[in-house]
Structures are given as structure tokens and as C-alpha cells.
Amino acid sequence: MLIYLLNKTPFEGVKNLILNEIIFFDIKLNLDHYDALICTSKNALIALEKNKIPLNLDMQIYTIGDSTACFAKQLGFKNIKIAKKSYANEFFKEFKEELKNKKCLYLRAKNIASSLNLDLKNSGINLDEMIVYENIFKSSNEILIHPSVFIFTSALSVENFLKNYSLHEDDIIISIGNSTAKKLLNFKNLFVCKKQSIEECVALAKKLAFKTPF
Template sequence: MPIYLLNKAPFEGVKNLILNEIIFFNIDINLSLYDALICTSKNALIALQENKIPLNLDIEIYTIGESTACFAKKLGFKNIKIAKKSYGSEFFKEFKEELKNKKCLYLRAKIIASTLNSDLKNNGIDLDEVIVYENIFKPSNEKLIHPSIFIFTSALSVENFFKNYSLHEDDIAISIGKSTAKKLSNFKNLFVCEKQSIENCVTLAKELSLKTNF
């Protein structure tokens, strides 16, 4: 079965279906004023690059996801912590005590799926939020093949897909995590990846594509 990935990450044998565009906002931030930087997407770090913000490479960075952590390391940041699970609620549980005595900055998207920001503030954490980018819908005229396997890497990717297309009964949907899966809860052929990474989603998709009696 053909595999469509709703993300621009390239993989052999996988077709990228891009239905979004990232818009970065103009920002002016002094990172030296903060003890900790919270980034749930590498787009937050790209926003710093886009705005030529001087990087405080000694600041503690708290991330969700290996890709964000790897990008932070590539930029030269030294103190990087990765949440054990790729969910805002789990990030909060893991780091809420550790962040209590720190001045924190959360670089985020305009629209976020989790309540991480309010959870941290309600727990008494000194948190500033700066909206640094927006993920907007980008329509496509591409004709899709059915049945196929569709990999959804965020809740927003599901929303964007249904603005442009629909899933057929014999398609297969793969979700990168539980919050994304909630957007697909009415679809019967749904698989939730055990490890929240695009690489693992693609591996699962290729395994499923080889099964002829699904």
C-alpha cells in the first residue's frame, strides 16, 4: 500500500503530503534574563534563528521530542533535557518541581494542543510565554490513491487533512501519539505508534504495507 506522511521529513518509499506552512513572527527576546527555555517543537528554536536572537548557550533547555533536542544540540546548547514521554501533560508531571525555582520562557506556537502553559503557571512556576510561530493550512490539489496508509504527526495535521481530503474505509491511519489519535477516534483502522517519533511511525507503516490480509 502507498504511504503518505503529513510532514516534510523525507523517507524512502514514503510520499510527503504537505498541508501546512510555518509562519515565523518578528520577536525580540533577551535569553540572558531566563534560567530555563521550554521548547516543544524545533520551530521554536528556528524562530530564534530567523530573528537573529543572540543565543545563551548555557541556558537550560527543556524539550519534548528527540528532534527538538537534537536541533538544540546542533545550535550549540549545552544543557538539554528531554521529556521521557512526548506529551505536554507528561512533560508537566516530570519537570513541574524542577522548574519551580527558575525563571522560565516558553517559546510556542499560536495554537497549541496541550494545556502545558496554564498547568505550569497554575503550579506556581514563573513563566513567560512568547508566541513565535504559527502553523497555517495550505491546500493541495494532489490526487490521493486509495487505499493507502496515512501518517499523522500532530493533531493539526489531522485537521488540515480533513479540510482537503477524507479517509476511505479501507485506508489505514497511523497516529504519532494519543492526542493526535483523539482526532481520529471515529476511524476504525487506526494505529497509535508506541514511541512518539516520525521514524517509528514510518517503520510501522512499512510493516503494515507488507501485510496483504489486513
């Protein structure tokens, strides 16, 4: 079976299906005003880089996902904490007490699937938010083959896919996490990856692709 990945990250034996475009906003920011930086996507850090924001490399960075943490390290940040579980609600539970004594900045997309920002504020955390990028729909004329394995890496990737295509009953669907899976509950053959990682999703897809179709 063919494997489609709704993400631009290249993998051998996987076809990338790009139905989105990231738009970065022009921002001005002084990171010295904050004790902690919250980034749930690598795109938030890319926005800092694109806007040539002076980096406070000693500030505490809180991330979701290994890729975001690795990129923060590449930029030179020294104090990086990664949530044990790659879900916004688990991030909140893990760090809410630790963040209460800090002035925090959450760099985020225009549209987010979780309520992390509200949860943090409602728990009394001193939090500023800054919208630094937007993920917008990009149509495609590519003809898809069914049945195939489809890997969805965000709730928005599901929404963008369904604007352009439909899933067939015998397709296999892989979701990177629970928030994304909520958009796919009406479809059969849905698998939620145990670890919120594109690499893990692809590994699962390759296992399922060589099994007997449902």
C-alpha cells in the same frame, strides 16, 4: 500500499503530503532574563535562529522529542533535558517540581493542542510565553490513492487533511501520539505509535503496508 506522510521530512518509499506552511513571527527577546527555555517543537528554536536572537548557550533547555533536542545541540546549547515520554502531560509531570525555582520561557506556536502552558502556570511556575510561529493551512490538488497508509504527525495535520480530503474505511491510519489520535477516534484501523517519533511512525507504516489489508 502507498504511504503518505503529513510532514515534509523525506523517507525512502514514503510520499510527503504537505498541507501546511510555517510562518515565523518577528520577535525581540533577551534570553539572559531566563533560567530555563521550554521548547516542544524544533520550530521554536528555528524562530530564534531566524530572528538572530543572541543565544545563552549555558541556559537549561527542556524539550519534547529527540529532533528538538538534536537541533538545540546543533545550535550550541550545552544543557539539554529531554522528557522521558514525548507527551505534554508527561513533560509536566516529569519537570514541574524542577521548574518551580526557575524563571521559565515557553516558546510556542500560536495554536497548541496541549494545556502545558496552563498546567505550568497553575502549578505556580514562573512562566512567560512567547508565540514565535504559526502553522497555517495550505490546500492541495493532489489526487490520493486509497487504500493507503496515512501518517499524521500532529493534531493540526489531521485538521488540515480533513479540510482537503477524507479517509476511507480501508485506509490505515498512524498517529504520532495521543493528542493527535484524539482527532482520529472516529476512524477504523487507527494505530498510535509507541514512541513519538516520525522515524518510528514510518517504520510502523512500512510494516503495516505489507500486511494483508483490513
